[in-house]
Structures are given as C-alpha cells and as structure tokens.
Amino acid sequence: MATAAEAQAMRRAVALAARGLGHTSPNPVVGCVVLDAAGETAGEGWHQRAGGPHAEVHALRAAGPRARGGTAVVTLEPCAHTGRTGPCAQALLDAGVARVVYAVADPTPAAAGGAAVLAAAGVEVAGGLLADEAAAGNAAWLTSVRRRRPFVLWKYAATLDGRSAAADGTSRWITSPAARADVHRLRAEADAVVVGSGTARADDPHLAVRDVPGAAQPLRVVVDTAATAVKPGARVLDGAAPTLVAVARDAGAAGHLAGRAAVLRLPRAAGGRGLDLAALLAALYERGVRSVLLEGGPTLAGAFLAAGLVDRVVGYLAPVLLGDGPAALGPAGVATLAQGLRLRVTDTARLGPDLRLTAVPTATPTATEES
Numbered sequence: 001m002a003t004a005a006e007a008q009a010m011r012r013a014v015a016l017a018a019r020g021l022g023h024t025s026p027n028p029v030v031g032c033v034v035l036d037a038a039g040e041t042a043g044e045g046w047h048q049r050a051g052g053p054h055a056e057v058h059a060l061r062a063a064g065p066r067a068r069g070g071t072a073v074v075t076l077e078p079c080a081h082t083g084r085t086g087p088c089a090q091a092l093l094d095a096g097v098a099r100v101v102y103a104v105a106d107p108t109p110a111a112a113g114g115a116a117v118l119a120a121a122g123v124e125v126a127g128g129l130l131a132d133e134a135a136a137g138n139a140a141w142l143t144s145v146r147r148r149r150p151f152v153l154w155k156y157a158a159t160l161d162g163r164s165a166a167a168d169g170t171s172r173w174i175t176s177p178a179a180r181a182d183v184h185r186l187r188a189e190a191d192a193v194v195v196g197s198g199t200a201r202a203d204d205p206h207l208a209v210r211d212v213p214g215a216a217q218p219l220r221v222v223v224d225t226a227a228t229a230v231k232p233g234a235r236v237l238d239g240a241a242p243t244l245v246a247v248a249r250d251a252g253a254a255g256h257l258a259g260r261a262a263v264l265r266l267p268r269a270a271g272g273r274g275l276d277l278a279a280l281l282a283a284l285y286e287r288g289v290r291s292v293l294l295e296g297g298p299t300l301a302g303a304f305l306a307a308g309l310v311d312r313v314v315g316y317l318a319p320v321l322l323g324d325g326p327a328a329l330g331p332a333g334v335a336t337l338a339q340g341l342r343l344r345v346t347d348t349a350r351l352g353p354d355l356r357l358t359a360v361p362t363a364t365p366t367a368t369e370e371s
Contacts, residue, residue: 028142035071068096153292155314183210193207
C-alpha cells in the first residue's frame with residue numbers, strides 16, 4: 001500500500017518525466033523521486049537524453065547518502081540490463097534503497113525484470129501506483145514498443161463548423177498565436193512531423209520548431225507520392241531540420257532533392273491511391289522514430305484514420321464560422337454513423353480565444369492494459 005508521500009512523489013515524478021519529451025527517443029521518458037527514511041524528498045531526476053544517465057541515477061546522485069534506507073519512486077519499472085548505461089536496479093541496490101515504488105511495468109524483454117532483481121535482493125517493491133497517469137505521459141514509447149511502429153498524434157485546426165480554410169483557400173490564421181505556439185510544443189515533443197502533398201503545395205510549410213528553448217528539431221516528412229509537390233526552394237529544404245520525402249516506388253526521378261532531403265521509396269496503398277502508410281510508419285520506426293505528429297491536410301488525415309493508424313487527436317477549435325470551405329477531415333472509410341470513429345476526450349484547455357480538445361479512439365486500449 002502506497003503512502004500519501006509516495007503518491008505525491010509519483011505525481012512529481014510524472015511531471016519530471018515530461019521534461020524529457022522530445023529528447024529521449026528511442027528511449028522512454030522517466031521521472032524519479034527519492035525519499036529518505038523519514039519520507040522527505042532527498043533527490044529527484046528525469047531521463048534527459050538518449051544515451052545519458054537514467055532518471056534513477058540522476059535522483060540518486062542528488063540524494064547522496066540520504067538514499068540509504070529510503071524509497072525510490074519511479075514512473076517506469078527500473079531496468080535490469082546494461083545498454084549504453086548500467087542497470088538501474090543495480091544502482092538502486094548500491095545506494096542502499098530499502099523500497100522501490102514504480103508506476104508501469106517495463107514491457108521490453110531486454111529491460112524488464114528490474115522489480116524481480118530488487119525483490120530477490122531484499123528490497124520491498126510495489127508496482128502500479130498512478131499507472132494510468134504515468135502511462136499517459138509515456139504513451140508514445142509504450143505504443144511503439146507494443147505495436148512496433150511510431151505513435152501517431154493527428155493535430156488539426158478548424159473553425160467551430162469544422163472548416164480548415166475558407167472557400168477561397170485562405171487559412172492563415174484560423175487559430176490564435178497561443179494555439180499556434182502550442183503546436184510548436186507538440187512539434188518539439190515529436191520525433192517526426194508529417195504532411196502530405198496537398199499541404200506542401202498549398203502552404204509550403206516549414207515544419208521546424210520555433211520559440212521552444214532547447215528543443216530538438218524533429219524529422220520533417222512530406223508524403224509526396226508522385227514526387228512533384230516538393231519543389232526546389234521549398235521551405236522544408238532549408239536545412240533548419242532534417243527532411244525526408246516519401247515517394248512511390250514507381251514515381252519519377254527526384255534528383256532535385258539530392259543533398260537537400262532523403263528520399264524514401266515506398267509501395268502504393270491498395271488501390272493505387274497514395275502510399276502504403278503502414279510501410280511508411282515501419283520505415284520511420286527503423287530510423288528510430290517513435291512518435292509522429294501528423295499535420296497533414298484532410299486527405300492524409302483521412303487515410304491515416306481509415307487505416308487505424310491514429311493514436312491521439314488534438315483539435316484546435318477557433319470561435320469562427322465560415323459556412324463553406326474544405327473540411328478538416330477528408331474521407332476516412334466511414335459510410336454510416338455506426339461506422340464513425342468514436343473518441344474519448346481526455347483533456348480540454350482554453351488557449352487564448354481558442355479551445356484545445358485532446359481525445360483518443362475508444363477502441364484503443366490504454367497503455368497499462370497492454371503493458
């Protein structure tokens with residue numbers, strides 16, 4: 001049974017873990033708080049970058065000798081293997097911790113087993129504290145482990161009547177500066193940002209992160225089936241961030257991209273329209289991408305949804321009515337109301353005059369249900 005101090009420490013650990021978003025891939029985000037024998041916070045830390053010390057090591061270093069006889073509260077089961085760093089279970093044993101409380105069991109075969117190692121050495125171990133909260137913060141990594149593909153977050157901006165642009169095509173700006181700044185936060189937390197050829201032609205997007213201190217730039221991905229949308233001089237070719245252009249295997253030459261972007265040739269989707277999106281995600285996964293921010297227009301979003309490849313939706317709704325213009329979502333394989341993709345709203349927030357809605361498909365199990 002967890003104590004009130006341990007529950008409070010776990011909430012703090014979840015918040016600390018979030019600081020690593022956008023920096024730890026392909027590793028998870030993890031937070032840790034070490035309580036001394038009296039239950040007072042002695043040290044805290046988080047996994048700051050892939051290849052660097054894990055959260056437990058940072059927290060133990062901060063705690064120093066106060067860790068002996070104390071409790072380590074960590075969002076993910078301590079690892080039991082040696083990779084680029086040593087096993088956290090052994091670090092906890094060396095520090096003399098008497099109790100370890102973790103939120104989510106590690107689902108990876110190589111790293112799992114830390115709890116058993118600790119228990120075998122006489123450390124009291126308890127799992128499952130605030131598991132849903134910790135899993136939500138680590139959803140991208142947990143999804144990538146379970147499904148062997150990146151986690152996909154579809155972001156869109158629309159008017160209250162669901163329009164992504166006016167009838168004349170104008171779309172800048174539907175939402176407020178506060179909402180647009182929040183999108184840059186999402187970019188900073190993602191390994192890759194994906195758009196389609198329609199967006200590339202209409203908006204010439206830049207897709208790099210701006211005004212987020214310390215952000216790592218995500219991979220910019222353009223799904224350009226015919227290899228005709230990304231023109232010489234396109235903003236995604238400016239070198240501010242790496243760029244990959246996905247084209248069909250039978251598409252024409254893409255020599256104009258040489259030296260400016262990587263070119264990925266993929267099979268076409270069944271029926272010949274667009275690319276095989278599962279193959280795209282598999283190729284990104286092989287490149288170390290564990291989270292994707294889908295910023296493409298209605299056609300690409302509809303294709304991802306039809307393929308069942310969207311794990312979270314973030315919608316920015318502006319208090320504007322247009323009555324005409326393109327919808328935010330294109331065909332998604334839904335013919336009747338009964339086939340509609342039902343979502344569960346997990347968060348709402350006001351951003352300036354706009355409303356941000358976060359939702360997940362109701363058919364998608366929670367991270368803890370599959371881990």
